[in-house]
Amino acid sequence: MDFSKKSKLLIVDDSAFMRKLISDFFKDNPKIEVVGTARNGKDALKKIQQLSPNVVTMDVEMPEMNGLEALKEIMQSCPVPVIMLSSTTKRGAENTVIAMEYGAVDFVAKPSGTISLDLHKIKDELIHKVQQAAQVPIAKLKKTIGIKPPKVDERKQHVHITPLHKEPTPNSVVEKPIVTGTKTPKWNNHSKKVVLIGTSTGGPRALQEVITKIPKSITAPILIVQHMPPGFTKSLASRLDQLSDIHVKEAEHGDILQNGTAYVAPGGFHMKLKKVGSAFAISLDQEEPPRSGHRPSVDVMFENVSQFSDFDKIAVIMTGMGSDGSKGLVQLKNKGNVMAIAESQQTCIVYGMPKAAVETQLVDEIVDVDDITSTIMKYMP
Numbered sequence: 391m392d393f394s395k396k397s398k399l400l401i402v403d404d405s406a407f408m409r410k411l412i413s414d415f416f417k418d419n420p421k422i423e424v425v426g427t428a429r430n431g432k433d434a435l436k437k438i439q440q441l442s443p444n445v446v447t448m449d450v451e452m453p454e455m456n457g458l459e460a461l462k463e464i465m466q467s468c469p470v471p472v473i474m475l476s477s478t479t480k481r482g483a484e485n486t487v488i489a490m491e492y493g494a495v496d497f498v499a500k501p502s503g504t505i506s507l508d509l510h511k512i513k514d515e516l517i518h519k520v521q522q523a524a525q526v527p528i529a530k531l532k533k534t535i536g537i538k539p540p541k542v543d544e545r546k547q548h549v550h551i552t553p554l555h556k557e558p559t560p561n562s563v564v565e566k567p568i569v570t571g572t573k574t575p576k577w578n579n580h581s582k583k584v585v586l587i588g589t590s591t592g593g594p595r596a597l598q599e600v601i602t603k604i605p606k607s608i609t610a611p612i613l614i615v616q617h618m619p620p621g622f623t624k625s626l627a628s629r630l631d632q633l634s635d636i637h638v639k640e641a642e643h644g645d646i647l648q649n650g651t652a653y654v655a656p657g658g659f660h661m662k663l664k665k666v667g668s669a670f671a672i673s674l675d676q677e678e679p680p681r682s683g684h685r686p687s688v689d690v691m692f693e694n695v696s697q698f699s700d701f702d703k704i705a706v707i708m709t710g711m712g713s714d715g716s717k718g719l720v721q722l723k724n725k726g727n728v729m730a731i732a733e734s735q736q737t738c739i740v741y742g743m744p745k746a747a748v749e750t751q752l753v754d755e756i757v758d759v760d761d762i763t764s765t766i767m768k769y770m771p
Contacts, residue, residue, distance in 0.1 A: 396423040397524035400443040402434040402460070403427075403475070404452040408509070412447060415513050421521050431460025438468050445524040446472045447516070448494075450485050458485060458492065465493040469531045471523040473516070475500055476622075483625035490594035491629070493531050495523040495739060499619050522591065522711055522740060530739055577729065580771050582701035583610040584647070586722075588688030590617040590710025592739025594626055596759050598633060600708075601652055603763035606635040609771045610704075612652035613641075613661060613695070615686045617710065620657035627654040645672040655686035662694040670698070684714055688743070692718025696725040703728045704769055706762060707753075709738040713746030723752045729769050731755045731762060 399422050403409050409427040416422045425441045428434040430452045438446070446464070450457040461472055474497040476486040486497050496519050501511045589596055593616045604612070616626060624640040630652070631638035639645075641653035641661055647670045655661035659674040660681075681687035688707070692715060695703060705722055707715045707730075722728045730753045732744040737759040747753050757765050 396421060397444040397521070398423055398425040398441065399520060399524075400425060400434065400437055400441060400446045401427045402429075402431070402437075402446060402452070402457070403449040404429050405449075408449070411509050412516070415517060416520075419517065422517070422524065431455025431457065431463070434460050435463060435468075438464060438470060443470060445520055446470055447475060447520065448472050449475050450477070450482065450489070458489060461489055461492045461494060465531060469493070469528050471495045471526045471528075471531065473498060473519050473523050475516075478619070478621050480621075480625070483622045484629075486622060487594060487625045487629045491598060493595075495519075495526055495531070496591050499622070519591075526739055530737070577702070577727065577769060579769070581727075583704060583770060584695065584701050585610050585612040585704045585706065585766060586691060586695060587612065587614045587706045587708065588691070588710075588715040588743065589615070589708035590684075590712065590714065590740070590743060592709035593617070595739075596708045596733065596737075597626075597630060599759050600706075600762045600766075601630050601636070601638060602634045604634065604636050604652075604766070606637075606650050608636065608767070609649050610701075611647040611649060612636070613655070613663075613691060614652055615655045615661060615688045615691050617684050617686070617714070618657045623654050623657045627652075630654070641672045641674065643672060643674040647671065655691070658685060660690040660694075661686050662691065663698065665698070665700075670700070682712060682714055684712075688715035689718035693721045696721040699726055702726070702769075704731065704766055705729070706731045706733075706766065707744050707747040708733040708759065708762070709740055710743035711740050712742050715743050716746040716750050719747055719750055719752055729754050731757060731765055733762065734758050 401409050401412050413424045416424050425443055426437050428437045432455045448457045472494045474486060474489045474494045476482045476497050476499055478499050498512050498516045501508050627638050627640040636650050636652055638652040640656050653672060659676050660678050662673040662675055663670045664673045681689050703722055705719060705728055719730055732747045732753045734756050735741040738744055755765055
């Protein structure tokens with residue numbers, strides 16, 4: 391069999407039924423060839439050494455060596471793009487977030503538990519994500535391996551936060567490099583700000599890199615859209631909160647925006663703002679249909695926030711498939727004072743959403759994920 395023109399896939403699951411079902415999904419696929427299967431983590435490690443797959447699908451709950459243990463070992467000894475198959479339970483969601491932290495490229499939620507007889511419901515999603523993951527360079531998987539931020543209690547009690555920017559002089563306007571053809575906006579460091587972040591594939595690790603560096607003294611709220619299904623965003627917010635100096639929570643309808651708090655849009659809801667007196671509150675919308683397949687959608691958040699002139703916006707678009715955020719960025723730029731930051735191709739797991747944003751010629755700065763926090767902070771009051 392000639393595998394030279396196809397990406398090689400290894401399927402890891404302790405259920406023979408699931409291995410067969412997933413294998414059948416890729417039968418006659420022009421881009422992916424199943425080169426082998428493994429029944430647990432130990433078996434997977436051997437097969438990766440023997441078969442050198444380009445991409446792996448990995449169940450989380452397996453005997454002998456589970457998916458998380460195997461993933462950690464794979465990323466240390468023989469890195470390869472991994473797509474996790476996760477249950478939608480609270481424990482499954484928590485394990486998924488940890489898997490993203492360990493280096494998994496993405497995940498697919500099983501529709502009905504460990505052995506999902508209705509797995510065909512996620513067939514197209516799984517195929518698409520496997521094909522995308524197979525293209526991710528190994529070097530990008532290695533980048534964040536081994537990063538273990540201190541526990542939350544140690545950080546919050548003992549670490550002195552050093553500002554990531556020099557204090558501006560009164561009434562100063564930030565000077566910055568413009569990387570596209572946009573006109574430099576007048577930027578007053580002393581006006582109110584809100585930070586808007588949109589991301590998808592590779593986002594949980596990118597968010598960990600960015601959010602955990604933000605000092606709790608930041609004088610702005612942060613709104614985050616991460617493409618994830620219901621049940622998973624709460625675990626993501628909880629994990630980020632444990633690792634960060636700022637407060638991170640899954641957004642709830644009616645939450646009043648507070649400086650130094652990050653609000654993660656819950657899966658299945660668009661996240662918007664509404665004015666409540668002189669304050670602003672979160673408005674969660676499940677009535678508006680998904681935008682380009684996404685709810686929450688970055689475009690919807692950007693477009694909604696663009697109507698408010700009470701504050702300047704710092705819009706950040708990071709790694710992810712597709713183009714979500716680029717249309718909303720146009721509205722933000724047309725209606726207010728906005729600084730737009732895109733993650734560089736060099737550090738993106740998937741350079742889709744940032745690329746689409748850059749192509750609007752409205753992005754002000756393109757920076758590596760390591761530098762996004764310091765770039766945000768230099769525009770803060």
